[in-house]
Amino acid sequence: MADSPTSAEAESTDALAIVVAKLRAQDVIDAAQDEGVYDADRSVTEHGADAVAIPVTAPPETISYREVVRQVGEPRLRTLEDHLRERGWSDREIDAAPGSWAVIGSVVLVEMGDAPRPEEIGDALLTMHGEADTVLSRGPISGTHREPDVTVVAGEGDTRTVHREHGIEYGLDLSEVMFxxxxxxxxxxxxxxxxxxxxxxxxxxxxxxxxxxxxxxxxxxxxxxxxxxxxxxxxxxxxxxxxxxxxxxxxxxxxxxxxxxxxxxxxxxxxxxxxxxxxxxxxxxxxxxxxxxxxxxxxxxxxxxxxxxxxxxxxxxxxxxxxxxxxxxxxxxxxxxxxxxxxxxxxxxxxxxxxxxxxx
Missing domain, CATH: 3.40.50.150 (Vaccinia Virus protein VP39)
Structure with missing residues (x-):
């Protein structure tokens, strides 16, 4: 664990974030939620080439991190609905947007269904999840080998990722195997x-x-x-x-x-x-x-x-x-x-x- 935040960092404890390697992001978010210090009112943001800043209400006691920093700027819009309204979506369009999704490593996996403007939904999800760089629309799983059907809707389009949960690392390609x-x-x-x-x-x-x-x-x-x-x-x-x-x-x-x-x-x-x-x-x-x-x-x-x-x-x-x-x-x-x-x-x-x- 890093040292306690400096006095400058502590001036605004409601804007603290911990810096961790991008590959550890989901594990750290889960651990921060378990510890009760994850701040869901703010976004995970990039911090250099290989790291992210994860918003917390206080420096965690059970999680290792590189440093504590202060996040600046406006609090994030908390829901997908908020982001879509900011983009001018109507109530009817928002009702057709997906209600849930999952972050698997660096990929957001979502069922778009008949949602309008999937690219805008994908961009909004990337804004909400700074640890991710690709959004995939998930279709049905089919075939003897249970193969997925996915479409890139936003971001870099890299379907290979490493997902971490409960201390286990799963390397996979979401375009070829199910998760x-x-x-x-x-x-x-x-x-x-x-x-x-x-x-x-x-x-x-x-x-x-x-x-x-x-x-x-x-x-x-x-x-x-x-x-x-x-x-x-x-x-x-x-x-x-x-x-x-x-x-x-x-x-x-x-x-x-x-x-x-x-x-x-x-x-x-x-x-x-x-x-x-x-x-x-x-x-x-x-x-x-x-x-x-x-x-x-x-x-x-x-x-x-x-x-x-x-x-x-x-x-x-x-x-x-x-x-x-x-x-x-x-x-x-x-x-x-x-x-x-x-x-x-x-x-x-x-x-x-x-x-x-x-x-x-």
Whole structure:
């Protein structure tokens, strides 16, 4: 941490800002919010070529920073509506503007829908988020590899970025691989509930969404990902976070890896924990379940499985639990549900849920 602010800096404590590397911006904002010192009434602004000034109400106690400075100028307009009104937008146009967006590293990701003048919206979002340099309009995720459809609407147009949250760094290209901001709490949770030296199978690892926080917590993770681009980022991110010794990555189909008996764990062909982060992984196939059946067979008696599913509201929790129990019963095993919770809305009438269960 830097020294206390100088007397000149302290003259106006309501205009203090801390200077940090631009790459750390989102992590520092999150930490400042947790500490209760982030000042949402002012903008994050650039500070030199590689740094930003993050507005705070007082110098933070738990965050490292380069220096404390005073921000000068007018307080920022707090909402997108304020910015658009300043640009002369009508009430009807503002009603059609997006109501939410996410900052992922140096990129603002937003669903424009039918909003008018997306370039002006993009420029406004860049004004509001000084840590970002590109705004992308997000379309639907499609295809076997869950590939995104994005369009550059403002800024530099660089879709590659490094996103930081809860001490984990995710390198990615938002034009080629998906990243769900709404799963932030779930990524953090997996790093908290895993035990050190757990043997974990992450069946749909992507760029390391769950693999990285679990490996960072000390677990040994076999991470399986079929998408070649996501797999490259998975390898890169394991190195970036210093967990290559705890991550064994396979670019393969889960069924092939499971069929080989998980030789990555040597003499222990079963695992303590399995993560199934693919929404459709619980779908039945003929008389059985394409992914659930081999997953349960690979799970140590008393091991835990974390099943993600996009479930219609009326079937919330009931459907994934019934599928788990059905798949387990065919192998003479039982299901003890440990926890159920909603992650986020998935689409109209459909919710993303997670079921944690012990398989005896």
């Amino acid at each position: 769900s901001p709404g799963n932030k709490a779930e990524r953090a949770r997996m790093g908290e509930i895993v035990d050190a030296d757990d043997r974990v199978l992450d069946m749909f690892a992507g760029i390391g969404y769950f693999t990285l926080p679990m490996a960072d917590a000390g677990a040994k993770v076999v991470a399986v990902e079929h998408n070649p681009t996501a797999f490259e980022f998975l390898l890169e991110n394991a190195m970036r976070n210093g967990v290559t010794d705890r991550v064994q990555a396979y670019r393969a189909d889960n069924r092939d890896v499971l069929g080989e008996g998980l030789d990555a764990f040597g003499d222990a062909p079963t695992v303590d924990r399995i993560v199934m982060g693919y929404y459709d992984a619980t779908e039945p196939d003929g008389d059985g379940y394409t992914y659930l059946d081999p997953a349960i067979a690979a799970l140590e008696p008393g091991g835990t499985i974390h099943v993600h599913e996009a479930t219609p509201e009326p079937l919330t929790f009931d459907r994934p639990i019934e599928r788990l129990e059905d798949a387990a019963s065919t192998q003479g095993r039982s299901v003890d549900v440990l926890e159920t919770h909603r992650v986020k809305g998935y689409s109209e009438g459909v919710v993303h849920v997670v079921v944690d269960a012990r398989i005896e």
